[in-house]
Amino acid sequence: MNKIQAEMAGTIFQVLVSEGEKVEEGQVVIVLESMKMEIPVESNVSGEIETIHVAEGDFVNEGDVLVTLR
Amino acid sequence: MKRILIANRGEIARRIISTCKRIGIETVVVYSEADYELPFVKEADVAVCIGKGPVQDSYLNAEKIIEVAKEYKVDAIHPGYGLLSENGDFVNQVEQAGITFIGPNAEILSLMGDKISARKTMIQAGVPVVPGIDEGIKDLEEAIRVAKEIGYPIMLKASGGGGGIGMVLCETEQDLVAHFPKVVSRAKAYFNSENVFLEKYIENARHIEVQIFGDKLGNFVHLFERNCSIQRRNQKVVEEALSPNISEETRKKLYLAALKAAKAVSYTNAGTIEFIVDEKENIYFLEMNTRLQVEHPITEKITGIDLVEWQINIAKGLPIPVKQDEITANGCAIEFRVYAENPKNFYPSPGKITELKWGNVTNARIDTGYEAGNTVTPFYDPLIAKVIFHEHTREECLQQARKFFNETVISGIQTNIPLFLHILEEPNFQNGQYTTNLLKVMKTKA
Numbered sequence: 001m002n003k004i005q006a007e008m009a010g011t012i013f014q015v016l017v018s019e020g021e022k023v024e025e026g027q028v029v030i031v032l033e034s035m036k037m038e039i040p041v042e043s044n045v046s047g048e049i050e051t052i053h054v055a056e057g058d059f060v061n062e063g064d065v066l067v068t069l070r
Numbered sequence: 071m072k073r074i075l076i077a078n079r080g081e082i083a084r085r086i087i088s089t090c091k092r093i094g095i096e097t098v099v100v101y102s103e104a105d106y107e108l109p110f111v112k113e114a115d116v117a118v119c120i121g122k123g124p125v126q127d128s129y130l131n132a133e134k135i136i137e138v139a140k141e142y143k144v145d146a147i148h149p150g151y152g153l154l155s156e157n158g159d160f161v162n163q164v165e166q167a168g169i170t171f172i173g174p175n176a177e178i179l180s181l182m183g184d185k186i187s188a189r190k191t192m193i194q195a196g197v198p199v200v201p202g203i204d205e206g207i208k209d210l211e212e213a214i215r216v217a218k219e220i221g222y223p224i225m226l227k228a229s230g231g232g233g234g235i236g237m238v239l240c241e242t243e244q245d246l247v248a249h250f251p252k253v254v255s256r257a258k259a260y261f262n263s264e265n266v267f268l269e270k271y272i273e274n275a276r277h278i279e280v281q282i283f284g285d286k287l288g289n290f291v292h293l294f295e296r297n298c299s300i301q302r303r304n305q306k307v308v309e310e311a312l313s314p315n316i317s318e319e320t321r322k323k324l325y326l327a328a329l330k331a332a333k334a335v336s337y338t339n340a341g342t343i344e345f346i347v348d349e350k351e352n353i354y355f356l357e358m359n360t361r362l363q364v365e366h367p368i369t370e371k372i373t374g375i376d377l378v379e380w381q382i383n384i385a386k387g388l389p390i391p392v393k394q395d396e397i398t399a400n401g402c403a404i405e406f407r408v409y410a411e412n413p414k415n416f417y418p419s420p421g422k423i424t425e426l427k428w429g430n431v432t433n434a435r436i437d438t439g440y441e442a443g444n445t446v447t448p449f450y451d452p453l454i455a456k457v458i459f460h461e462h463t464r465e466e467c468l469q470q471a472r473k474f475f476n477e478t479v480i481s482g483i484q485t486n487i488p489l490f491l492h493i494l495e496e497p498n499f500q501n502g503q504y505t506t507n508l509l510k511v512m513k514t515k516a
Contacts, residue, residue, distance in 0.1 A: 009420050010449045011124070034448040035410070035418035036235070037303075061423075 002069040003047050006060045010034030015056055021049045024067070030054070030066050044067060071097060071145045071170070071386055076114070077135050078150030080439030081456060082362070083110035086148050089378040098142045100135050104447040108439055114144055118192075123449040129153045132160045136167050146170035146385055152451070155361040156183050156232070172385040173358050174284075181335060184360040186267050192355045193335030197327050200346055200354040202269035210250045216247055216268055223271040230261030232357075234304030238280035239271055254333050272348050274287065274505045276312050277356070280328035281369045283319075284337040284382060285390045290402040292325045293369050293377075294399045298344075299506045300493065303414050307486070307509070308493060309365040310404040311372050311414050314464060316500025320351040327353060340366075340381050349476045364407070364456070367435060372459035373402035403460040404467045406475070409452040413489040420448040424482035429474030434459055438498050446483055454485070464502065468494055 013033040017023060023043045030041040047069040054066050073096040076083045083099055087110065090097045099114040104123030113116045118138045121128035128134075132154060139147055147164050149155035149172070158176040165171060173179070181184035182188045186206055189199050201220060206229060207213045217224050217240070226249055228236030236257055240246040250266075258264045281293040298306045312321075328343040335358075340365050344356040366377045369480035375397070385391070410419045424436075426442040428434075440446065446454060458472065459467045475490050496512060498504045 008418060010418075011448070034420060035450065035452040037418055037452075039417060 001043075001050070002047060003065045004029065004043060004067045004069070006032060006041070006062055006064045006066055008034050008039070009061050010039065012054045012056050012058045012066075013038055015052060015054070016067070017049050017052070017067070018054060019049050019052055023047065023049060027068075032060070041066060043069065045058065071382060073098060073115075073142065073144045074172070074382070075100070075135070075139045075142065075144040075147045075169075076110075076150065077129070077147055077154055078152075079105055079110060079129060079450065080108065081110075081453065082150040082364075082439075084113060084439060085437055086115050086150065086378055089382070092376075093379060093382070095382070098138065098144055100128070100138055102449070103142065104449050107444055109441055109444075110439060118142075123447060125153065125449065132157070132163055136163055136169070139169055140167055141473055144169060146172050146382070147298050148172040149361065150380070151359075151361050151364055156359075158183065167224075170385050172381050174337055174341065174467045178335050178337060179360050182360050183225060183232075184229050184263075184265075185231065185357060188358055189267075189355075191334060192331055195330055197331050197334070197355045198353060200246060200269045200272065200356060202412075203267055205267070206265040207267055210247065210395075212448055213246060213250055213266075213268065214243060217243065220268060220270050223273070225269045227267055227269060228253060228257035228263070229265035229267055230263040231256060232261075233358075234301070236260060237304055250370060272346050272354070274314070274349050274507070275299075276316075276347045277306075277322060277344065278316070278347050278353075279342045279359075279363075280324050281363070281366070281377075282328050282332045282337065282341050282343060283338065283384065283390055284332050284341070285384045286338055286387050288336070289390050290329050290332050290337070291390055291392070291394045291397060292328055293373050293375065293397060295321065296322055296363075296365055296368055299504055300499070300508055301506055302509050306365065306407065307409075307491070308404065309368055310402065310464075310467075311368040312402070313397055316347070317351060319361035319406045320347065320353065323353055324435055327355065327368070331355065331358060339384050340377055364453070365405050367437060367456060367458045368405045368460075371435070371458060372399045372401060373397055374400070401460055401462045402464040402467050403458060404464075404471065405456050405458045406471065407453055408455040408457060408480075409486045410446045410454050410483045411452050411486055412484050413486045416486070417449065418452050419484035420446050420452075421483040422446075423454075423480065425479055427479040428475075429477035431459070431470050431474040431477075433461075434470065434474050454483075468500065472483055 158180040300308040435458040
């Protein structure tokens with residue numbers, strides 16, 4: 001199972017995918033906001049979104065799992 | 071004025087506290103839960119926690135801040151920069167509470183805070199503005215038509231924007247089509263106004279701004295210029311005063327235009343008029359910042375004036391203490407903004423500062439909001455310190471900066487100090503002939 005983790009602490013600004021959706025490697029799945037900047041979070045593999053663990057407005061720490069793929 | 075509330079945080083709160091201490095004014099600071107361990111909280115006479123980390127829950131909570139101001143019976147509120155500093159509604163609320171706002175009045179803030187109305191005001195006053203349109207753009211179709219008239223490249227800007235947020239460079243119609251909806255939605259989300267407009271993007275330009283002051287008796291002075299051309303994401307990284315490589319004639323033209331702009335709106339307190347200066351040294355008004363600037367220390371260094379002290383005295387109703395010809399500029403001052411970020415892609419780098427050892431340069435001024443052991447949280451901008459060098463010559467400044475940053479050690483977070491060391495070796499920076507695209511050009515070369 002593949003997972004996408006937050007590379008830095010921040011707030012979830014946008015969730016761009018939904019569970020069950022197919023994504024390509026390099027596709028932006030979440031936009032994180034940290035220090036007044038929007039940071040696109042890309043999928044590191046191609047696959048299907050299994051679970052989205054966060055919602056817009058959530059605070060996440062570095063290393064938190066944002067999305068799992070299958 | 072015996073007691074002032076500082077509606078800000080980090081280095082600027084500390085900066086204001088230091089002047090207040092020197093002139094015998096007590097300070098009250100408000101802070102968020104995320105900032106509890108920072109030096110400004112400890113240095114103020116009174117510190118009141120007003121909410122959680124996100125700015126909406128703390129530093130932008132005007133009601134709560136005014137409540138604290140009333141409870142502690144402060145005489146005035148200093149807003150610093152950013153946050154509520156340019157918010158006309160806040161100023162009205164402060165004044166209704168019978169408290170002095172250290173800054174211009176609410177009408178000036180609203181007029182200059184909206185970029186379209188600021189442009190219109192300056193055109194009327196006879197101050198040259200960047201070629202563009204003077205009405206908000208309704209839709210993409212209109213944007214495409216107007217962009218064609220102005221000619222690419224163009225800047226698409228949110229009228230309510232500021233601090234480099236809400237603007238994007240469009241080199242082609244495709245860029246405009248791609249960026250337009252994003253800028254509109256961001257304008258709405260961040261600035262509560264969907265208004266966007268277009269300006270010609272001036273290439274190979276310099277960003278030069280003039281510091282001005284107006285008092286409540288109708289006197290105006292300028293405190294010379296600052297060259298702020300070194301930017302990333304339209305945000306300043308290095309600033310210097312005076313500007314290198316500019317004719318005396320253009321310099322005078324800038325001061326004259328800045329004073330004209332200030333008089334046109336009957337400006338009071340500290341303000342900055344930003345200009346774009348093109349290759350032929352034509353000058354264009356860009357925007358007016360109705361507050362203390364981040365980079366004000368370089369002006370303090372060359373003039374020997376404490377700008378915060380002037381702000382406080384002018385807010386009290388005192389006149390500007392000197393005449394224009396008594397203000398002189400001495401030597402060269404350069405400021406470097408140390409950001410908690412990746413020096414290559416400029417992505418933020420929040421985290422705990424485990425080690426913080428500044429270089430050993432005796433006359434470097436270090437304005438920092440953090441100490442070793444503090445955590446840089448993701449809620450605020452990445453500025454962790456400003457380091458200012460002031461020497462007789464520019465070469466001496468660069469030499470001191472090189473020594474300072476080579477010796478500085480910061481661990482636990484990434485900073486843009488490696489970028490400073492590259493900038494200091496860049497021939498176009500060394501000879502003072504750089505423009506706003508210096509960092510982009512350096513990136514392409516690397």
